[in-house]
Amino acid sequence: MSLQDGSLLHEHTVYSWPPSASSAETHTHAVLPAILSPDAMDKLEDLLDTHLSLLVDQHFRSFPPFCSPLRVLRHVYAYWRSLPVTSSYSRLLQQALKLLVLVHVGGDITLPPPAKDPVLEQLVRSTMSIPEGAVPTPCFIRSQFGSIMPSLALKLMREILLSLEQLLLNREFHEWSVAVATLIVVLITVESIQYHSAKLPYHHSHDTPMVRSQSKQERDFRGDEEGVRQLLEFYSACFSGCHARLSPDWRGDPEAGLRPRNSKSTSLPPEDKFIENIREAVRTATPEYLEAKASEERAGEDMSYFFDRLAARLLVLKVNDGGASVAQDAT
Incomplete structure (x- = not known):
């Protein structure tokens, strides 16, 4: 941090990502001289939790998914929207989606253009000397949010895993689709955690030795x-008995009275429509792609390695016959 013309400035080095031989660039941003009040800090975790609900409920279309052949997140979201709002299944999936948003974009806290917010515009005008139209960065506020994000993420993950555990132990056929949807979101969340974690040693290695941090990252991985x-x-x-329905080659289970159906049918129950959509997503991505991703080894600094890998392991999971009776008994 430095002070220039009455404004706090933050200089940081931006390296190419994924890593390459190109030179680094130094970016300078004006820092908003503001922090959250003690009262706001006392309620910050609850406020953030409420805001995550808003993002999932109304702005999930803006979530930046990894661009890949495997398109499953949209189907999970559509399935969640089809569930009764007051149901425990809806809450479980909402909590999982909130955790994904928190993990993947939680650090991207920015300010709107001051001209769009009278209070912010007044604050900037009275405390900073920056060119008109420039948007300051909320470095201090961002650090305050950063202090409570890990605890909220941990609370969400604990709630999700406990609910998912009970869902799995129930072994109820009608709950299988919720279990699959939740698992997909959890696995995508872990992929995002690993992706963000992998960036840290590279970034920090330009400033301080990171042998210890790299070792910790490997243990965490x-x-x-x-x-x-x-x-x-x-x-x-x-x-295991239900899982066979995710295969693109699934042709039904005559004994259970199950047949593949057209996912575009308006009369299809939400849970069946979701499973049909996931099966179609597997077919579109191709089982060959998913098999390769599920067993992929990272080559160099390729960051695309992290995405699709864990979700693929679920979708191409080979199950034994020991649990085949689960779906039939539940049905």
Whole structure:
């Protein structure tokens, strides 16, 4: 931080990403000289939780998904919107989507153009000397949000996993689609966590030695991988009979009275429509792509490695016959 012409300035180095041989650039931003009040800080976690609900409810179309052949998040969201708002299933999926938003874009806190907010415009005019139209960065406020985001993320993840555990243990056929939708969001969230974590050692290595942090990242990564493996094994043990319906080659289960149906049918129940949409997404992405992603090893600094990988493991999961009776019994 530095002071120039009465304004706080923040200089930071921007490196190319993904990494390349190109030179770094230094960016300078004016910093908004403001922090949240103690009263606001006392309520900040609740305020952020409420705002995440708003983002999921009304602005999820703006969520920046990874551009890939696998398009499943839109189907999860559409399925969530079809559920009764007061149901426990709706809350579970909403909490999962909120966690995904928090993890993936929680650090992208910016200000609107001052001209669009009279209060902000007055604050900028009275405390800063910056060119008209320039938008300051809320560095201090961003750090205040950063202090409570991990605890909120942990609370959300705990609630989601506890609810998902109960859902799996129930082994109810009519709850399988909710379990699949929740698992998909959780796995995409872990992918995002790993993606953001992988960027830190590279960024920091230009400033200070990061051997210890890199070692911690590797331990965290191994822990994530083991956690995902256990979660998928748990799911497989509980819903192996149902899981076959996700295969593009599924042709129905005559004994259970199940047949593939057209996902465009308006009479299709929401849970069946969701499963049909996921099966179509697998077909469109191709099982070959998903198989390759599920077992992919990272090559160099390729950041696309992190995305689709864990969700693919669910969608191409090979289950044994031991749990095949689960779906039939529940049906």
